[in-house]
Amino acid sequence: MTLLQLREILLGIDPELEEAVRLKRVLTHMYESGTYDKAGEQLFNETYVAFRNSSIKEMNGFSRTMKEWRDEIFNSFNTVTVEYMVNRRSEYTIKSVRLHNGIIENRNKMIKCMKHNSYGFTNWVRFRNRVMYVLDPKATYSLEPRFGSKAVKKKKNK
Numbered sequence: 001m002t003l004l005q006l007r008e009i010l011l012g013i014d015p016e017l018e019e020a021v022r023l024k025r026v027l028t029h030m031y032e033s034g035t036y037d038k039a040g041e042q043l044f045n046e047t048y049v050a051f052r053n054s055s056i057k058e059m060n061g062f063s064r065t066m067k068e069w070r071d072e073i074f075n076s077f078n079t080v081t082v083e084y085m086v087n088r089r090s091e092y093t094i095k096s097v098r099l100h101n102g103i104i105e106n107r108n109k110m111i112k113c114m115k116h117n118s119y120g121f122t123n124w125v126r127f128r129n130r131v132m133y134v135l136d137p138k139a140t141y142s143l144e145p146r147f148g149s150k151a152v153k154k155k156k157n158k
Contacts, residue, residue, distance in 0.1 A: 020059070030043050036074070041074065080097055
């Protein structure tokens with residue numbers, strides 16, 4: 001049995017599951033194809049209506065969330081820059097980069113995990129220093145020397 005056949009069997013078990021997968025595709029299409037113009041607004045509205053008219057109550061709740069955060073979602077379609085991606089055969093593709101807060105959300109999650117793992121810090125200075133150390137990309141510890149580091153270059157020169 002192939003994965004596609006297994007997927008079709010699973011989707012045939014429950015009509016709600018099939019509808020949920022269809023709505024996921026609609027949402028993915030909106031995020032991948034949406035632009036900050038009239039067409040993007042129309043695509044957002046069609047997606048909102050699809051979720052609002054769903055027979056799954058959780059999807060109806062998601063439509064209310066979409067309505068509440070409409071401006072923020074619509075603003076995420078705004079592109080801030082263009083990237084040129086070049087592959088090994090010197091062919092390039094143009095990719096628009098959208099504005100998002102993924103990096104900040106990641107940092108907040110890391111800080112929350114540190115607080116949870118430590119069962120709370122009682123010393124503010126120590127907690128602040130720990131956060132600054134963890135979030136600093138240059139502050140790493142390795143048992144093996146890193147390539148490009150001064151220690152590796154000194155060994156090669158000897």
